[in-house]
Amino acid sequence: MMERFTKPFTQQEPIPDEAIAAAMEVLRHGRLHRYNTLGDEVAETALLEEEFAAFTGARYCLAVASGGYALGCALRAVGVGPGDRVLTNGFTLAPVPGAIAAVWAEPVFVEVTDNLTINLEDLSVKAGQGAKALLLSHMRGHVCDMDRLMEICNAAGVIVIEDCAHTMGAAWRGVPSGRHGLVGCYSTQTYKHMNSGEGGLLVSDDPQVMARAIMLSGSYMLYARHRAAPPPEAFERVRYETPNVSGRMDNLRAAILRPQLRALPDQIARWNALYRTMETGLQGTPGLQMTVRSEEEAIVGSSFQFLLPGWSAEAVQTLLARAAARGVELKWFGAAEPQGFTSRHDSWRYAPAQSLPETDRILAGLIDMRLPLTFSTEDVALVARIVRAEVLTVAQGGAEVPEFTRSAD
Numbered sequence: 001m002m003e004r005f006t007k008p009f010t011q012q013e014p015i016p017d018e019a020i021a022a023a024m025e026v027l028r029h030g031r032l033h034r035y036n037t038l039g040d041e042v043a044e045t046a047l048l049e050e051e052f053a054a055f056t057g058a059r060y061c062l063a064v065a066s067g068g069y070a071l072g073c074a075l076r077a078v079g080v081g082p083g084d085r086v087l088t089n090g091f092t093l094a095p096v097p098g099a100i101a102a103v104w105a106e107p108v109f110v111e112v113t114d115n116l117t118i119n120l121e122d123l124s125v126k127a128g129q130g131a132k133a134l135l136l137s138h139m140r141g142h143v144c145d146m147d148r149l150m151e152i153c154n155a156a157g158v159i160v161i162e163d164c165a166h167t168m169g170a171a172w173r174g175v176p177s178g179r180h181g182l183v184g185c186y187s188t189q190t191y192k193h194m195n196s197g198e199g200g201l202l203v204s205d206d207p208q209v210m211a212r213a214i215m216l217s218g219s220y221m222l223y224a225r226h227r228a229a230p231p232p233e234a235f236e237r238v239r240y241e242t243p244n245v246s247g248r249m250d251n252l253r254a255a256i257l258r259p260q261l262r263a264l265p266d267q268i269a270r271w272n273a274l275y276r277t278m279e280t281g282l283q284g285t286p287g288l289q290m291t292v293r294s295e296e297e298a299i300v301g302s303s304f305q306f307l308l309p310g311w312s313a314e315a316v317q318t319l320l321a322r323a324a325a326r327g328v329e330l331k332w333f334g335a336a337e338p339q340g341f342t343s344r345h346d347s348w349r350y351a352p353a354q355s356l357p358e359t360d361r362i363l364a365g366l367i368d369m370r371l372p373l374t375f376s377t378e379d380v381a382l383v384a385r386i387v388r389a390e391v392l393t394v395a396q397g398g399a400e401v402p403e404f405t406r407s408a409d
């Protein structure tokens with residue numbers, strides 16, 4: 001009998017009861033704006049910043065309106081401006097080059113490897129060609145050799161900002177993701193590791209950079225109400241020189257996030273159990289290439305990727321359709337036209353066109369799937385059996401091409 005999978009790949013877990021109670025509290029008192037406090041009340045947003053700074057080991061933290069806002073705010077705070085060249089991964093998500101374009105800087109794409117990390121040789125070359133910063137995307141949670149990356153960027157005088165949208169809670173050689181570069185940026189959008197619908201966080205140890213980020217986010221002259229901010233001296237000049245590019249987080253979202261942050265280590269263990277189940281289930285499938293995860297990497301397996309090296313577009317489409325017919329939603333980064341989240345460097349035509357043959361070869365066979373925590377390990381084992389069987393069928397040329405079905409996102 002043909003097994004089928006029936007759960008949606010985009011369904012997150014409900015917001016925990018403790019977070020709902022905290023949200024109700026904020027709704028009842030009505031002080032949703034982070035600077036709307038009574039007496040010596042400490043706002044939920046300020047508490048979240050303090051707790052997230054402690055979670056990452058950073059001196060300073062700022063909560064903002066979205067992950068994309070955090071990236072743009074970090075670029076501005078480190079001094080990136082019009083015409084500056086900013087390096088970023090050839091494989092990343094649209095808000096990353098978008099944040100570079102939003103400060104009128106120029107995205108310069110760096111090749112990626114078969115393991116979906118930035119190609120350090122190509123980075124070496126491009127870092128030496130006058131780049132101001134690297135907006136490093138730990139895309140889909142794949143972390144490169146961060147020690148080597150920092151050596152390259154430090155030697156070339158390139159500022160590193162980390163996009164940790166998929167690595168909140170991950171680490172390289174015991175150092176949390178987001179703590180290697182000058183600034184680490186995180187997202188609390190629904191599909192990331194904590195869910196406030198929309199939201200973002202920035203961490204840094206640099207008092208001037210963080211003072212500028214806080215002013216940029218729209219703190220007016222109320223920065224003294226933060227608890228994970230640099231001392232008032234850091235704001236002396238900055239407060240006159242920094243525009244207000246309003247993008248604060250509010251107390252309602254912060255209230256939902258604080259209990260989720262406490263639960264994050266347990267959630268990470270659950271994600272990794274799903275990830276390892278998928279890995280085991282797909283191991284040794286002919287025609288399918290797994291990514292290799294370094295021993296130095298502490299992962300958060302909230303999504304899973306594999307490659308179909310050398311497959312024709314037609315064969316990949318056949319696989320996608322056959323898997324979809326059995327309830328398994330696979331995303332493909334190699335389609336001619338971007339769909340949903342799968343845009344690529346050649347879809348971002350506001351940036352100068354660039355030649356990335358390695359990245360193009362990899363993306364042509366790159367398959368992506370989410371592993372939401374609403375899945376059990378049994379669910380994931382079933383998904384793996386379906387993918388394995390369909391890859392085998394298509395690779396052996398025994399597939400009939402069914403009508404192409406496509407999910408909404």
Ligand SMILES: *Cc1c(COP(=O)(O)O)cnc(C)c1O
Nearest residue numbers: 066067068093095163165187189
């Ligand atoms: C989601 C995401 C972002 C942006 O986060 P938003 O909160 O949606 O703005 C940035 N980078 C990557 C890699 C992402 O996946």
